[in-house]
Every structure is written in structure tokens, then in C-alpha cells.
Amino acid sequence: MNKGYWVIAWQSVSDPSAVDRYIAPATEAILAHGGRVVAGGEPARTYESGLPSRIVVVEFDSLQSAVSAYESPDYQASLSHLSGAAERDVRIIEGMG
Structure with missing residues (x-):
């Protein structure tokens, strides 16, 4: 079975403190569902x-x-912190076997 990935591209943040409030419950939820943050940060280059x-990649077993x-x-409850505070592009993709 191929792994599953969240690919999250943060497009804008208007309230960094709201993002700070999102991080702990979001991380807890991700870990509770077997997710692992495998990459995160500002891109070294953009093309x-x-x-x-900021880009974040989260890996799941499927x-x-x-x-x-x-x-x-x-x-979903953790996302309430981002309402009106940040815009993201979130995609869920299947890994290649």
C-alpha cells in the first residue's frame, strides 16, 4: 500500500499569533492519526x-x-485558529510505490 501525503503551501499569514495557536492542536491531531511531519520550512529555491x-509535508501510512x-x-477543530488569519493550499496525494 502506498503512503499518503499532505502537501501544505502557506500562501499568506496575516496573524502569526493565530498560527502559533494552531500548531499545538494540529500537531497533536496529526500524530494521533499516525502522521509524521517529514519536511517543513521556507523553500531553498522557487521556480x-x-x-x-513555508511548505510542510506530512506523511501517513496510506x-x-x-x-x-x-x-x-x-x-478540523485546529483549523478554526487559521480562519481569517492565514491562507493555505492543501493537497493530499498518494505516494508512488
Whole structure:
């Protein structure tokens, strides 16, 4: 079974303190659902239409685990901190076997 990944590109942050409030409950929810943050930070380089903004990659044991974790009540509750405070592009993809 192929792994599942969240690829999160932060597009803008208007309230850094709200992001700080999001981090602990989001991390707790990710870990509770078997996720592992495998990369995160500012890009070393950007190409084509890439934005120089923070990227986070979270790995799960399967695509279904990745989807279930994102849709879980505990992760969804953590997103309330970002409402009106940050914009992100979140994609869930299946790893290649």
C-alpha cells in the first residue's frame, strides 16, 4: 500500500499569533492519526510560479489515513485558529510505490 501525503503551501499569514495557536492542536491531531511531519520550512529555491512561502509535508501510512486525518474532528477543530488569519493550499496525494 502506498503512503499518503499532505502537501501544505502557506500562501499568506496575516496573524502569526493565530498560527502559533494552531500548531499545538494540529500537531497533536496529526500524530494521533499516525502522521509524521517529514519536511517543513521556507523553500531553498522557487521556480516557475512558486511562492517563497513555508511548505510542510506530512506523511501517513496510506492515502486513506491521510484523508481521514485531515477530515477528522480534532484536526478540523485546529483549523478554526487559521480562519481569517492565514491562507493555505492543501493537497493530499498518494505516494508512488
